[in-house]
Amino acid sequence: MVKNTAKRSVLLGAAFLMATSSIGPGFLTQTTTFTEQLLANFGFAIFISIIIDIGVQMNVWQIIAVSEKRAQDIANDILPGLGYFLALLMVMGGLAFNIGNVGGAGLGLNVIFGISPEVGAIISALIAVGIFVIKEAGKIMDRFVLIAGFVMIALTLYVMFTAKPPYGEAVVRTFIPDEISFLAIVTLVGGTVGGYITFAGGHRLIDAGIKGREHISTVRKSAVTGISVTAIMRFVLFLAALAVVAQGLALDPSNPAASVFQLAAGNMGYKIFGVIMWAAAVTSIVGCAYTSVSFIRTFSQKINHNYNWVIVAFILISTIVFVSIGQPAKVLVLVGSLNGLILPISLGVMLIAAHRKKIVGDYKHPLWLTIFGIIIVIAMSIMGLNTLINGIPQLFK
Numbered sequence: 186m187v188k189n190t191a192k193r194s195v196l197l198g199a200a201f202l203m204a205t206s207s208i209g210p211g212f213l214t215q216t217t218t219f220t221e222q223l224l225a226n227f228g229f230a231i232f233i234s235i236i237i238d239i240g241v242q243m244n245v246w247q248i249i250a251v252s253e254k255r256a257q258d259i260a261n262d263i264l265p266g267l268g269y270f271l272a273l274l275m276v277m278g279g280l281a282f283n284i285g286n287v288g289g290a291g292l293g294l295n296v297i298f299g300i301s302p303e304v305g306a307i308i309s310a311l312i313a314v315g316i317f318v319i320k321e322a323g324k325i326m327d328r329f330v331l332i333a334g335f336v337m338i339a340l341t342l343y344v345m346f347t348a349k350p351p352y353g354e355a356v357v358r359t360f361i362p363d364e365i366s367f368l369a370i371v372t373l374v375g376g377t378v379g380g381y382i383t384f385a386g387g388h389r390l391i392d393a394g395i396k397g398r399e400h401i402s403t404v405r406k407s408a409v410t411g412i413s414v415t416a417i418m419r420f421v422l423f424l425a426a427l428a429v430v431a432q433g434l435a436l437d438p439s440n441p442a443a444s445v446f447q448l449a450a451g452n453m454g455y456k457i458f459g460v461i462m463w464a465a466a467v468t469s470i471v472g473c474a475y476t477s478v479s480f481i482r483t484f485s486q487k488i489n490h491n492y493n494w495v496i497v498a499f500i501l502i503s504t505i506v507f508v509s510i511g512q513p514a515k516v517l518v519l520v521g522s523l524n525g526l527i528l529p530i531s532l533g534v535m536l537i538a539a540h541r542k543k544i545v546g547d548y549k550h551p552l553w554l555t556i557f558g559i560i561i562v563i564a565m566s567i568m569g570l571n572t573l574i575n576g577i578p579q580l581f582k
């Protein structure tokens with residue numbers, strides 16, 4: 186059993202692991218790019234995505250806690266081989282995202298200290314690696330993502346207030362939009378709870394021993410906390426970006442997020458962007474590597490025994506690929522969209538599991554959560570298909 190103080194720390198750590206895993210370079214790029222395109226109407230996309238995110242996380246984390254298994258083992262219990270397919274999707278998507286995370290960390294140090302993004306990426310990767318070579322890696326990771334999360338939100342709030350956004354218009358368009366973008370909604374959901382991110386906190390709780398029906402209510406609170414942290418950061422960044430573009434100022438397409446901070450608060454804002462970008466990227470490197478590898482650890486005793494070292498290898502491979510190839514801004518938006526397409530599969534698997542006695546025993550999954558989950562699977566499938574056909578090609582015109 187986990188003691189109360191340690192339990193609270195892990196629950197908060199799991200929430201922030203999920204939140205900071207989603208708040209990476211792609212998050213910053215997606216938010217500023219769509220704000221420039223949709224202006225205040227982007228608030229509606231954020232609002233809808235938050236509702237979907239909560240439904241996804243509450244379903245997934247609760248089912249993981251009750252079954253006391255990781256997602257890939259649950260999937261294999263439903264259909265032999267399905268877990269391997271799910272793991273393949275997660276690891277491939279995680280690797281693609283992590284290349285962008287490493288690049289974002291390099292860019293952050295480039296902004297702060299003027300060193301090359303490649304050197305900055307290597308330094309950042311080594312810092313992330315350092316977390317996993319320490320004996321108490323889990324506790325260090327929980328503390329690291331918690332502090333970094335608060336720093337990112339505080340600094341972005343400062344820039345938002347400095348920029349003086351049109352709050353009234355933002356509130357109105359959040360609930361009564363002039364324009365609705367399926368691409369924006371799918372991308373936001375994909376970047377927040379798509380791919381590996383859906384399972385980041387749930388797998389962390391399993392590793393920490395917080396599982397079983399007695400923990401359902403606290404697991405549910407942790408899931409909502411994680412989405413709330415992400416939502417706050419998303420809205421604050423949206424308002425900062427809206428303040429800039431509402432003045433008719435153009436963002437740099439090669440680095441739209443940096444433009445927002447620089448135009449809003451001058452050179453100091455640009456340095457703040459560097460700190461936020463670095464913190465967002467490094468925490469995402471940690472969360473992405475940890476969660477991606479958690480999808481293969483149960484397939485081999487050797488991997489499970491050397492879990493932390495496999496995570497280290499995952500980070501180093503991501504770094505080598507970035508230094509060799511790089512990661513343009515449009516690809517970060519694209520990967521978020523593709524993760525949104527993976528979500529109906531992963532959530533669908535978990536909903537089926539919630540009603541299989543051999544997986545959850547005599548546990549009864551709340552009917553409202555099941556219905557909520559089914560609606561999300563259908564809606565994300567339709568919006569994802571629409572995005573695949575119409576939205577994604579627009580990114581590369």
